[in-house]
Amino acid sequence: MKTFKLLLMTAMTMMAMSAAAQQGKTYNLWPDGAPNTNGNLTDTAQVTVFLPNAKKASGRAVVICPGGGYSHLAMQHEGTDWAPFFNREGVAVIVLKYRMPRGNYEVPVSDAEEAVRLVRRNAKTWNIDPQQVGIMGSSAGGHLASTVATQSKGDAAPNFQILFYPVITMDPAYTHMGSHDNLLGKNPKKKLERQFCSEQQVTRVTPRAFIALSDDDTVVQPANGVNYYLECCRHDVPATLHVYPNGGHGWGYRESFNYHIEMVLELKAWLQTF
Numbered sequence: 001m002k003t004f005k006l007l008l009m010t011a012m013t014m015m016a017m018s019a020a021a022q023q024g025k026t027y028n029l030w031p032d033g034a035p036n037t038n039g040n041l042t043d044t045a046q047v048t049v050f051l052p053n054a055k056k057a058s059g060r061a062v063v064i065c066p067g068g069g070y071s072h073l074a075m076q077h078e079g080t081d082w083a084p085f086f087n088r089e090g091v092a093v094i095v096l097k098y099r100m101p102r103g104n105y106e107v108p109v110s111d112a113e114e115a116v117r118l119v120r121r122n123a124k125t126w127n128i129d130p131q132q133v134g135i136m137g138s139s140a141g142g143h144l145a146s147t148v149a150t151q152s153k154g155d156a157a158p159n160f161q162i163l164f165y166p167v168i169t170m171d172p173a174y175t176h177m178g179s180h181d182n183l184l185g186k187n188p189k190k191k192l193e194r195q196f197c198s199e200q201q202v203t204r205v206t207p208r209a210f211i212a213l214s215d216d217d218t219v220v221q222p223a224n225g226v227n228y229y230l231e232c233c234r235h236d237v238p239a240t241l242h243v244y245p246n247g248g249h250g251w252g253y254r255e256s257f258n259y260h261i262e263m264v265l266e267l268k269a270w271l272q273t274f
Helices: 002-023 080-088 106-121 140-151 177-184 190-195 223-234 260-271
Strands: 025-028 046-050 060-065 091-097 133-138 160-164 208-214 239-244
Touching (some): 046 080, 060 140, 080 091, 091 106, 106 133, 106 140, 133 140, 140 160, 140 177, 177 190, 208 223, 239 260
Parallel strands (some): 060 091, 060 133, 133 160
Antiparallel strands (some): 025 046, 046 091
């Protein structure tokens, strides 16, 4: 009986700690007014910060950009659900609620860049190494993350990137057209399309990448992530690519994904390589 009570108390304590860890603290990203409002003052960019136990903190942090085709955000399974995993690894999590572009690419890009800068500004308070700040994204959030990883400079440039079934290209031949139209408009100039083809923006200073996707993804063609990986290799950027036999699109941290355990273990192993 005593053993049962001890186990029950332990389980309840762990659940309470887990719940506390998942709450996080939410802040407005632009407390003094956002740039590039696109005429929409009701769409507010925010970040929710989940910090690991101070004793476990590795000094590393990751800004997470959920997907949603640049029309909405899958904040839970592609955002906040990741916090306990990363916190267990000693990684601080900053989930970004970025504003929708409505044809103005500067809106989400400015939010993502400011989120990275925000982490570095608060590095001392949050027990973070400014040189260990990464960016992560799923689907259209993966496009946003890869855009920042390949094009942002200075304090907005991340040190590593994690991409799940990402939209990479804006080439109409194999992009996700919903993301394309929402970000750039329906009839953008070819020059602008090329600018937001992340596979064309990879250079030798692009940060290391972890890329994961499903072979049977019919929403975002696997060629997006595969071509990005190949360009990383061509430019000597450390990169790893994991292609799972099935699972489709949009699995995020859902345990219903057939390869959830493998994916989590592979990401954990990758984080330990640098």
